[in-house]
Amino acid sequence: MSTNAVENAAPAAAAEDATPSGTPSRTGLLIIGASQSGVQLAVSLRALGFDEHITLLGDEDHRPYQRPALSKEFLQGTVESESLIFRSNEYWAEHNVDLVKGEYIVRIDREADGSGVAHSSSGKQFPFKRLALTVGARARKLEIEGGDLDGVLYLRNADDALALKARVGDAHDVVVIGGGFIGLEAASSLQKMGKNVTVLEFGPRLVGRAVGEETAEYFLQAHRSRGLDIRLSTSAARFRADDGGAVVSGVELQDGTVLPAQIVLIGIGVIPNTQLAEQLGLTVDNGIVVDRFALASDGTTVAIGDCANMPNPVPGSAPGERIRLESVNNAIEHAKVAAYSLTGRREEYAGIPWFWSNQADLKLQIAGLCNGYDQTVLRRDEERGKFSVLYYRQGQVIAADCVNAPLDFMAVKNALAKGQNIPAEAAADPATPLKTITTDS
Amino acid sequence: MPTVHFTDAEGAVRDVQGNSGDSVMETAVRNGVPGIVAECGGSLSCATCHVFVRDDCLTQLPPMEDMEDEMLYGTAVDREDNSRLSCQLRLTDGLELFVTTPETQV
Ligand SMILES: Cc1cc2nc3c(=O)[nH]c(=O)nc-3n(C[C@H](O)[C@H](O)[C@H](O)COP(=O)(O)OP(=O)(O)OC[C@H]3O[C@@H](n4cnc5c(N)ncnc54)[C@H](O)[C@@H]3O)c2cc1C
Numbered sequence A: 001m002s003t004n005a006v007e008n009a010a011p012a013a014a015a016e017d018a019t020p021s022g023t024p025s026r027t028g029l030l031i032i033g034a035s036q037s038g039v040q041l042a043v044s045l046r047a048l049g050f051d052e053h054i055t056l057l058g059d060e061d062h063r064p065y066q067r068p069a070l071s072k073e074f075l076q077g078t079v080e081s082e083s084l085i086f087r088s089n090e091y092w093a094e095h096n097v098d099l100v101k102g103e104y105i106v107r108i109d110r111e112a113d114g115s116g117v118a119h120s121s122s123g124k125q126f127p128f129k130r131l132a133l134t135v136g137a138r139a140r141k142l143e144i145e146g147g148d149l150d151g152v153l154y155l156r157n158a159d160d161a162l163a164l165k166a167r168v169g170d171a172h173d174v175v176v177i178g179g180g181f182i183g184l185e186a187a188s189s190l191q192k193m194g195k196n197v198t199v200l201e202f203g204p205r206l207v208g209r210a211v212g213e214e215t216a217e218y219f220l221q222a223h224r225s226r227g228l229d230i231r232l233s234t235s236a237a238r239f240r241a242d243d244g245g246a247v248v249s250g251v252e253l254q255d256g257t258v259l260p261a262q263i264v265l266i267g268i269g270v271i272p273n274t275q276l277a278e279q280l281g282l283t284v285d286n287g288i289v290v291d292r293f294a295l296a297s298d299g300t301t302v303a304i305g306d307c308a309n310m311p312n313p314v315p316g317s318a319p320g321e322r323i324r325l326e327s328v329n330n331a332i333e334h335a336k337v338a339a340y341s342l343t344g345r346r347e348e349y350a351g352i353p354w355f356w357s358n359q360a361d362l363k364l365q366i367a368g369l370c371n372g373y374d375q376t377v378l379r380r381d382e383e384r385g386k387f388s389v390l391y392y393r394q395g396q397v398i399a400a401d402c403v404n405a406p407l408d409f410m411a412v413k414n415a416l417a418k419g420q421n422i423p424a425e426a427a428a429d430p431a432t433p434l435k436t437i438t439t440d441s
Numbered sequence B: 001m002p003t004v005h006f007t008d009a010e011g012a013v014r015d016v017q018g019n020s021g022d023s024v025m026e027t028a029v030r031n032g033v034p035g036i037v038a039e040c041g042g043s044l045s046c047a048t049c050h051v052f053v054r055d056d057c058l059t060q061l062p063p064m065e066d067m068e069d070e071m072l073y074g075t076a077v078d079r080e081d082n083s084r085l086s087c088q089l090r091l092t093d094g095l096e097l098f099v100t101t102p103e104t105q106v
């Protein structure tokens, strides 16, 4: 929409404000990455009364949209692309936010005061006084033979989802590589669409470390009983094409077995986008290292969302403990903290992370972070298809995975937020609502 | 065109025209109505799209499913008899809906 305004602004400003070096005037905030965290940052800043110019820039050609549905409702065709759009064009115009699409920033020149100019691959310049990196993460590539074949796909953005959707009609067999959330969500969606789906997981269990043993096992059984072919401790050796062609036709496993596949979908995790931060000389370590106020090592650049490595926001975390989270909730909450920092208020990032994942009729909601647990309590209501695991550390509840059990999820999320406890002994009976046994700890 | 009248906890009213088929939540968020957060984008996972529906409008809405009912027990401001999750409310032609947003969603 208002791309032109920005394109025109740079030369005009340069002419007006010719500094000795001839650089354009550097005003306003440039947000690089126009997705969940970038959008929230712009929205929160305006809500706080930030009145400087905001440019919200991203390399994708779409208006900023929500990613979670890409592996779920959007893939299945139950929601339209329009429903995924965060804000209307009118909203951005009214709030004086310049939305720039389709520009990939390759380099940033910076002055000592933090202001600078970002250069895009198409040769455009975007001057700024203050910079926010909301560049997210990219899909980790599986570098094996045949990885370049047509039909070997990833699922990180809308173009990936559109490419997948375009092929789904003709495909009979799909091999999903990676039994994490996105792999399992996509596998369930594709199965629902009538495809013959096999999931290959390299590790001995599903979903890696994001959930505990019991939840991983529950999902394994639940998916298998719904007809999904899941193979643990299995990896692909190469992708094959018929008759030396360019289109994938199958996946060859380490033991030589070949699974037919007209689509291979790879979901083996993401890599945070730290290229620009590195070029700027910011500290990078599994993401852009930031403090509790979302500020990078230069003390002025803001970095939030999937690309940021931050102090663990869970109250009471060990000092120095760091974490990088990949979730909508984190993108939103981190953006709010950054908005305070950019308007001169110091608000530490503190909160209880939460996450959801919908797979077939299994609605998983996770409250808190389970790392470091020393005890679990299972609540299972077979009849109503509910399943929850509560995680404890030294008798204090720290997290819960809840499947089709929103009451449990809400009770734990609220208890954690208020610093309360749900005593383990009383929690095991699924007939007892957790809310009724919550105590001030 | 369906219209939703959003009243916030302080009493300020915002009238938003929506499209049939869209949810009340989508209509609010896309136009920046501040009282609706909708973290999960309508997948019935967050309960941050809570609204109170004016009593005489309740009958125009579809009944709630168990999942919505359970989620409503976890809203930031306690539920009342006229509480709904706005991502579950679809606009229909000619619908005129009056809702109040709670003081906070998180
Ligand atoms: C298929 C899928 C399903 C998901 N499901 C869930 C779910 O159910 N629940 C949940 O909580 N989370 C889910 N997530 C995760 C969630 O979407 C992410 O955590 C969230 O999008 C992170 O937001 P972000 O803005 O930090 O990063 P991103 O969304 O990755 O956005 C970064 C943006 O920056 C752009 N960019 C990067 N570098 C540059 C550059 N140099 N110049 C210009 N632009 C650049 C990127 O193209 C991208 O548009 C899902 C993600 C995917 C992919």
Ligand code: FES
Binding pocket: B025, B038, B039, B040, B041, B042, B043, B044, B045, B046, B047, B048, B049, B085, B086, B087, B088
């Ligand atoms: S938007 Fe999350 S429950 Fe309605």
